[in-house]
Amino acid sequence: MLRGAIAIFRRDFKKFTSNPFMLVMTLAMPIMYLLIFGNAIGGTITGIPIGIVQEQPFVHETPLYLAGLDQLEHFHTQPDKPALFHVQSFTDETIAKNALADGEIMAYVVFPSDLEPGRTIRLYMDSSEFTVPALVQSGVFGAVAATGAKNPIESVNVYGTVDYIQFFGVGVIVMAIFMTTMFGGGLALIRDREMGIIEGYFVTPVKRSSIILGTIGSGTVKAFFAGFIIFLVDIFIAGVIIRAPEDFFLVLLVLFMTSIGVTSLVVSLASRFSSQQEYSSVIAFFSLLLFMTSGAFYPVLGMPSWLRWITVINPEFYAVQALRSIILRGQGINVIWPDLLALAIFSIGAIILGIITYRRTLE
């Protein structure tokens, strides 16, 4: 009995050690979990961009406004961390309101005019982000208390109450696109090659370009549907609200751009790997890395700066951000165009890369 057990043990071990690539990848996963998960989630959020403005009619800045500004600028949740807020002064409430609508600031505080110094201090918050509104609220309350003012404070959630499931649900749409394509699509492609189906194409008159178009096309549609189904789940189960038909079409546009980009990238990656095992270990690594740094779980503001660099080159981040802007904040193309631009650059780059690398394996 023991002899057989030892034989099996030795065989498994030999296979394990004979593939250094797999060895590294199996170790890389937990290490990445530790570093990325540990840093991406639950980090201390600092530097929240907020606005501050004084009510009309404006004569001159009140002592309360100046003290509030000073306190907000120097408000710390933890003494050794940077300030909680990055404060910007506005001269007019409408400008501040527009800045919030355009996503430049995440909250603004309206201090009373010097004609009626006893009036309520109003706080308008972007309620679509996770934990940020709570931080803003406690920070503003703390800062006002520190000025010694007794004015009552009124908080307004600009986008209504957004539950975590809604915040997270929008991120899952993008995750669905990435995961189905990276695992389902990529593995299917490698399996097709292993089964010789791709080689079977070559003895038929079908054109190389047709093979590429068909492959990327079917992958894109599959990815799109995966994202679309989660979008419907978000609407009917998580309860997100689509405010206008054009928002709906904007969501579809983002889904499509993401789908075609990710599919092309996966086609390119899958062309480089010969075995399903190697591909899946690499792809598991990347899909997790991209998802963690996409801001789908936790605000990007809470990440250390080295992680934020990954965010900048992470297409998933732009997709999540664009979808949140449309779905949770009802923002239009005027706000999400930088995200769309980033997605377009990614998608076009991926399509070119996909065509070049896939074509090379076809020849």
Place this chain on the structure above:
Amino acid sequence: MVTDDNIIRIEHISKIFKTGTGSVTAVDDVSFNVRRGEIFGLLGPNGAGKSTLIRILTTLMKPSSGRAFLDIYEVTKDDEKVRGIIGVCPQNSTLDVELTAYDNLEFYGKLVNVDDSVLDERIWELLRMADLSDRAHSRVSTLSGGMRRKLEIVRAFLHRPLILFLDEPTIGLDPESRREVWQQISILNTEHITIILTTHYMDEAEKLCQRIAFVDHGRLVSLDTPENLKLAMPAGELIELGCDHFDDSLLTVIRTHHQVISVEKKEGIIQISAKNGSNLLPVLIAEFEKSGVAITSISIRSPSLEDVFLYLTGKKLDDMTSDIPVPRPGGNR
């Protein structure tokens, strides 16, 4: 150069693979023609260069030198045209096992440009031909090895190609399935299609092929009909006649016949080695009758192709691997 009865013309084809340490010649200056409508066998041990040659002819690989014409097209220049007139059933199955038999044929039909208006009818025709009509909507993964093979062969025939390439069509099949596949191939041949068959099974080549090319170490060793190949053997055929008693004058008469190579007398048996023995046998029987000797048993044994190959190359066909590794492109990149 274009002759009507030769559908494939191979002119000095060589293929050299670069390896880490040097180079390996998989196909070495091979030239031959294949006639329109014949079943042509390409025989040789594993690694002899058969598959490489097939890959060159089916445009999957470019030759290092030489030219090959399929019908009026040159394989390297008009590769897309060539792909339109060939059907290929590769050694390793390229069926999609997750699709049904019908779906596999439909998919392939679209790849090889079969018109949609006739595709359905054609698929059913082929399924009937392969005796798979009742399994049309079964997933290929549920079909037996023999069924899959038959399906793959008829799939290669979907667009009525001029030339059908079958690379080791019966490898790994049980005897019953092999017979079915052979039957399938014979049926296809009656549709005036040229079939190129590679195999290392002697009986298969002997049963199916009108002409056979022996390949070894990338070289063409011999090319002829199975009968002529056997005639090339100096030993000829072996005839054994059993009889109770006879006198030596009969043996002398037999020896004088020009086809006879040798005559041996054993207990109750006369062993005659002769060229073209099957023609000789009636003559021999007549001689026996003339001298009043009763024959109790007759056996005639041809040299097998195996014997011929052994004679020509000095080695056995089966269970025999040459040292040439055949790289599989498209795998590891």
